[in-house]
Amino acid sequence: MDERSRHRQFEDRFLNQLRARAQTLIRGSLPADEVRFQSTPEGVDGVRAELGRLEVYDRDIIDRLAGTRSMQMLFRKRMLGGLFRVTVSRVRARVVAPVEPLLKNVSPGPVGREQVLDALAPYELLPSRERPTGVILASATGFSDEAKALVEGRGQPAIVLVGAREDGGWDVTMPAVVRKSPWARLLELETQDQRLRRLLHHLDQHAELVDSRGLALDVLAEKLGLSQAETERLVHQACRADRRLMTVTHDGRTHICRTPLAEEGDTMSIWNRIRKLLRLKPTTAERVRELTAQKVQIEQRRFDIDQRVSALEADERQLIQQGAAAASDAERKQVAGRLMRLRRELRRQRAQAQLLTQQIDIIGTHIHHLTLAEEGRRLELPTAEDLTREAAQAEQVMAEVAANADLAASIEVTGETPLMAEEEAAIFEEFRQVAASQAGVRPKEAAPAPRAPATEAPPRAAESTAPSATREKGEAAGPEAG
Numbered sequence: 212m213d214e215r216s217r218h219r220q221f222e223d224r225f226l227n228q229l230r231a232r233a234q235t236l237i238r239g240s241l242p243a244d245e246v247r248f249q250s251t252p253e254g255v256d257g258v259r260a261e262l263g264r265l266e267v268y269d270r271d272i273i274d275r276l277a278g279t280r281s282m283q284m285l286f287r288k289r290m291l292g293g294l295f296r297v298t299v300s301r302v303r304a305r306v307v308a309p310v311e312p313l314l315k316n317v318s319p320g321p322v323g324r325e326q327v328l329d330a331l332a333p334y335e336l337l338p339s340r341e342r343p344t345g346v347i348l349a350s351a352t353g354f355s356d357e358a359k360a361l362v363e364g365r366g367q368p369a370i371v372l373v374g375a376r377e378d379g380g381w382d383v384t385m386p387a388v389v390r391k392s393p394w395a396r397l398l399e400l401e402t403q404d405q406r407l408r409r410l411l412h413h414l415d416q417h418a419e420l421v422d423s424r425g426l427a428l429d430v431l432a433e434k435l436g437l438s439q440a441e442t443e444r445l446v447h448q449a450c451r452a453d454r455r456l457m458t459v460t461h462d463g464r465t466h467i468c469r470t471p472l473a474e475e476g477d478t479m480s481i482w483n484r485i486r487k488l489l490r491l492k493p494t495t496a497e498r499v500r501e502l503t504a505q506k507v508q509i510e511q512r513r514f515d516i517d518q519r520v521s522a523l524e525a526d527e528r529q530l531i532q533q534g535a536a537a538a539s540d541a542e543r544k545q546v547a548g549r550l551m552r553l554r555r556e557l558r559r560q561r562a563q564a565q566l567l568t569q570q571i572d573i574i575g576t577h578i579h580h581l582t583l584a585e586e587g588r589r590l591e592l593p594t595a596e597d598l599t600r601e602a603a604q605a606e607q608v609m610a611e612v613a614a615n616a617d618l619a620a621s622i623e624v625t626g627e628t629p630l631m632a633e634e635e636a637a638i639f640e641e642f643r644q645v646a647a648s649q650a651g652v653r654p655k656e657a658a659p660a661p662r663a664p665a666t667e668a669p670p671r672a673a674e675s676t677a678p679s680a681t682r683e684k685g686e687a688a689g690p691e692a693g
Contacts, residue, residue, distance in 0.1 A: 214316050218277035221351035221375055222306040226280060228400045229304055229347070233284055240396045243286035243299045253333045254281030254305045261310040276313055277351070281305035283343070300394070303334065303368075304347040322350040324357040327372070334368060342368065345394070349373040359384045371398060378409050382436050403445075407452070409435060410445045414456075414467070424510030425459055425466030457500060459507040466511065470503040472496050472582045495585040499578055506574045513567040516560055523557045 233246045258279050262272070273279060286300040307330050312319035330348055337343075346368045348354075353374030362370050362384050369389050374382040383398050413434050420426045432442035446467050450456045454473035459466050473496065493501070530553065534546040593601070 214318055215275050215277070215313050218306075218308050218313060218351050219275075221349075222277045222280060222308070225306060225349045225373065225400075226282065226304065229284075229397075230282075232397055232400060233286075236396055237286070240393050241286065242288065242393060244289045245287050245296075247285040247287070249283045249285065251281045251283050251303065251305075253303075253330075255279040256333070257330065258308075258310055265311060265314070267314065272314070276308065276310060278306050278308035278310070300345065301341075301343045302345045302347060302397075303343040304349070305330065306349045306351075308351070319352055321353045321355045321374075322348075322358055323355045324361060327354070327358045327361055327370075331368075331370070345369045345371065345389070347371045347373060347398070349375075351375045353382060354384070362386055373398065373400075376436060378412055378435075380406070380409050380436055403448075406435070406437070406441075406445055407448055410442075410449055411453075414449070414469075418469075421467065421469045423468075423507075424514055425461075425468035425507045428458075428465045428467065431467065457503065459504045461508050461511045466507060468503065468507045470500050471578060472499040472585055495581055499581050499585075502574050502578050502581075506571060506578065509567050509571050509574070513564055513571065516564045516567065520557065520560045520564060523553060523560065527553055527557065 230248060233241075233248075237243050237246050255273070258273060258276055262268075282304055284300075284302045284304065285298055286302070287296045288299050289295075290297050307322050307326055309319040309322070309326070327348060331346060334343055334346060344367065348370070350372075351374075354372045359372060362372060363386055369386055371386075371389065372384040374384075376382050381398075381400050383400075385395065385398060389395055410431070413431060414421050414426070417426055428442055428446060429439055431446070432439045435442055435445075437445070443465070446456075446458060446465075449467075450458065453469075455469050455471070457468060457470055459468055527550065530546055530550045534543055534550065537543040537546060
């Protein structure tokens with residue numbers, strides 16, 4: 212898909228979802244009873260002005276560019292039992308698309324501050340009663356930090372910037388006043404299921420972390436562009452949907468990880484609670500989950516130690532360079548003392564990391580064996596006696612089918628009669644004669660033509676000259692008759 216089509220598709224998606232969201236929230240979350248949608252000209256006027264500035268006068272090119280569609284949403288509320296209606300809010304929405312890069316069909320960068328100001332300029336020229344209370348600007352490539360700074364720095368109209376994320380979500384920047392109001396729900400263009408799919412997509416992209424030391428919820432929230440509370444709710448929903456996912460808390464941070472063996476049935480059932488109260492032996496899946504939690508915590512500790520080891524190694528290299536560049540023995544002695552202390556600490560950290568690595572290997576091997584044994588137990592495979600018996604039955608059936616097939620082929624009755632065979636043989640003989648005659652004529656046709664028109668011309672000449680010869684004879688015979 213080229214850049215023009217991608218931006219047009221983004222424009223259709225944004226406007227359609229915003230329209231559907233507004234219709235869903237009226238008479239509910241929003242303080243309005245009805246909403247009216249009106250097409251406005253600022254989008255197409257802005258694109259046309261930019262094309263004029265670039266001296267592009269192709270009339271058809273404007274139909275292939277994004278940013279030409281803009282709309283106004285009038286939110287109205289009934290007053291005095293519906294006797295009259297009052298306009299509660301007037302919201303304008305459009306897509307800001309850089310025209311010059313799209314003309315070259317190249318990917319544009321984020322929309323900058325000047326482009327946002329140019330998009331807001333037409334609203335300042337409107338009469339006060341027609342000015343919007345809020346403006347929603349969207350971009351398929353997002354907005355720069357300078358453009359996002361305009362959101363909090365301006366008064367009326369309130370500005371909301373909506374950018375597209377690479378994972379399919381929306382990056383919404385709105386003022387704090389709007390975020391605390393019911394109108395913030397108008398910008399929730401993504402459903403809960405779509406957010407869950409995005410979360411699972413990020414988990415698949417970082418599978419090596421999820422399967423080892425886990426992915427921190429604050430890091431996952433940053434990747435999703437959501438708050439940590441919303442991300443936590445999504446994580447709990449994902450854990451309910453996929454029984455292999457689980458959360459582990461380490462040093463006050465929650466991590467989401469994946470166990471290789473899923474728990475069968477409901478983990479919060481009454482029977483499971485009774486078993487835990489009676490301290491009965493846990494199931495294999497529960498043991499695997501506990502071991503996985505231990506493994507994730509140890510992986511987190513080893514990751515922290517690895518970071519400290521990396522910092523100590525960097526300091527060691529720096530001290531070695533300082534010692535090599537020292538100009539006096541006193542300076543070298545100072546550097547050597549620091550280097551000895553650093554190397555002792557480095558050896559301790561490496562020894563601890565090695566111990567944790569061995570513990571991880573032991574727990575990982577135990578989890579692997581438990582998983583193999585449990586999966587082999589859950590899958591009921593046939594025994595050797597069953598395999599032998601079924602193989603003998605299958606062989607017997609195949610032998611009977613083969614014998615019946617041979618018998619059917621030998622006793623098959625056809626509808627052909629002797630007369631039909633003789634007639635068919637006569638037709639074959641006719642085919643051979645025609646083929647032989649065509650083979651004999653083909654070389655003659657390939658030879659040069661014997662000038663058939665010349666052979667046919669003498670008879671025509673004879674016919675044409677015959678009357679003249681008769682006339683000559685008549686003329687000659689005339690005097691004799693006289």
